[in-house]
């Protein structure tokens with residue numbers, strides 16, 4: 001659906017050249033929700049704006065829906081852009097126009113007839129759940145409602161692609177979740193391909209099928225959202241994921257314990273199976289969960305647990321504890337995707 005080939009963007013700032021995007025190639029398939037994640041200044045917005053040529057690349061080619069649009073100008077570019085809607089972090093609504101007029105704007109620019117606008121606007125306001133706000137002004141709306149207007153405006157001309165630049169960063173958690181649900185529904189029901197930027201893995205995790213991770217103008221890693229989240233390869237991605245899982249233990253919880261403390265990562269079915277209880281019963285080792293989380297990404301589980309292993313009072317007589325512990329550790333190691341000993 002979207003092919004970016006060797007995209008480079010340089011900006012001139014006070015005589016100095018800033019390399020914002022450095023040789024990025026991406027292929028985004030029709031119908032997917034593709035995430036771009038990275039720290040501030042990584043080049044995410046610049047790359048996104050290359051897709052509709054709000055930013056012209058210094059080098060590289062942009063193809064959307066089978067058409068190379070890199071060199072289009074004027075009327076041809078405007079026509080190509082109708083295939084590509086866009087929403088923004090701060091909504092970018094016209095403050096002195098009603099919700100109806102904001103939603104109608106893109107249709108007017110596209111030269112649609114009065115009759116067609118009068119038919120289409122109520123339809124898109126219904127789609128985003130704002131049919132009763134047509135005559136309100138942006139200042140009378142909540143942040144979530146403003147973003148709904150932004151979405152209505154962006155999909156008015158039946159685009160094939162929707163570009164979303166930090167669409168939920170200005171919203172609280174609950175409103176964010178509702179907007180992400182709406183985007184997901186638009187993707188599924190209307191078949192619109194979505195490219196979404198965020199600096200938060202949590203957002204990416206909720207709706208993206210695939211992800212590219214950007215750092216310093218480069219894409220440092222890309223793949224299925226599940227794989228990026230479950231088994232990040234690049235140090236920067238690992239740091240992002242760790243931050244999202246937020247499994248930092250208070251130091252006293254680790255230091256003052258007698259016993260072996262493990263951080264265990266389980267993937268897929270294993271995350272739901274009783275690996276730890278099996279280890280406990282089979283080897284007579286007490287397993288205490290100190291901290292843990294099971295996340296679901298597209299129905300597949302990622303489980304991260306911090307557990308304390310100690311001798312069990314119910315252990316069968318015979319094998320001494322160190323041997324049972326060894327056996328339990330090797331069983332857990334054989335079942336888990338990753339085991340790290342935090343303390344022993």
Ligand SMILES: Nc1ncnc2c1ncn2[C@@H]1O[C@H](COP(=O)(O)OP(=O)(O)OP(=O)(O)O)[C@@H](O)[C@H]1O
Nearest residue numbers: 011013018020039040041042043044045046047199
């Ligand atoms: N119009 C511009 N003129 C000059 N430099 C720019 C311009 N736009 C972006 N840059 C620079 O390009 C780099 C990438 O910026 P960009 O806005 O794409 O990053 P980002 O990943 O979207 O960051 P954020 O998460 O803060 O939005 C930065 O160094 C930025 O200062």
Ligand SMILES: [Mg+2]
Nearest residue numbers: 044045046165
């Ligand atoms: Mg940005």
